[in-house]
Amino acid sequence: MASLKELKGRINSVKSTQKITKAKQMVAAAKLRKAQAAAEAARPYATRLNAVMASLAGRVIGREGAPKLLAGTGKDQRHMLVVANSDKGLAGAFNSNIVRAALLKAKELRAEGKDVDFYLVGRKGRAPIRRAYPNNIAQMFDTTEVREPGYAEAERIVAELMEMFQAGKFDVAHLFYSTFKSALTQDPTRVQIIPVPAPEVADTSTAAVEYEPDEEEILAELLPRYLKTQVFGALLENQASEQGASMTAMDNATRNAGELIQKLTIQYNRSRQAAITTELIEIIAGAEAL
């Protein structure tokens, strides 16, 4: 049986842990709202760009000289897995879920005899992926210096990826992130980003559109932008997911700490009473002996 003093110390330490988890939970709730608003605000651009992409790509696809980003390199050998994680923990299984999805895909690709490389965004994915594939980390993108990864980061990530793609370092790129469903559920998601999957051809009836310069040139400009938007969207989703996961995890932790405090307090009171009883018995026994 632990001594009274030890118990008291434990209760205090659990109490201060509870304070931390509670604070983190409230911070996450506030940040979640912000992240959701940001994701909301990014939607109009993405939808419009998608529409433009769909109408353009439908015309150019299958033609000679379609841009590489759209048509691919013609091979399917080297795969780049872009894994977007967060920089901070205390978010439950958020990061490990993304990493698990990426590693699963990597294993699958390896089994098919393909080469797999990783491009890691954020700090939290580094350790587990490095452990599994120590020699296949192509690049680690650091987001620790910025508060919230935004469009500027998406731009830089895409620029680096494009450079590697043009240098022929990979044929296909997949992006892993977590889709925000609700504060309780976040789904690890994989999308192929390079070559750009052909959007569903909407309607080709808008035939009278004039293009300036011409379609190919517009498409060549549009593709990197489309990629950036996708990465940006993924970063935003990831942020909302991270905060959601963090909120839920911290809520659980706070509740667990509460339960633990209750149990420890009962134990503490019991041993205190036991100590008092023993003391009384000793006094009474002493008085009777006189």
Next chain:
Amino acid sequence: MALHFELVTPARLVRSEDVYMVVVPGTEGEFGVLEGHAPVMSTIRDGAVQIYRTEGAAPESIEVRGGFAEVGANGLTVLAEHVEG
């Protein structure tokens, strides 16, 4: 009797309003868009988008960098990567 104009960046919807005319800095030269303009899709160079709220009014300029302009049935949409101001 007005042109519906939208200016969108990845971060937010900057403008969505009905105006008289917008002058867009296309890569192959500036062009003004009035209501009922034929469908056009153009890349834009860095420069100012000028918005004329009413006929003859002084234009409002918004600096944009990198993007597209699309004129369709539902007006003019400018997709810009960066907007100043």
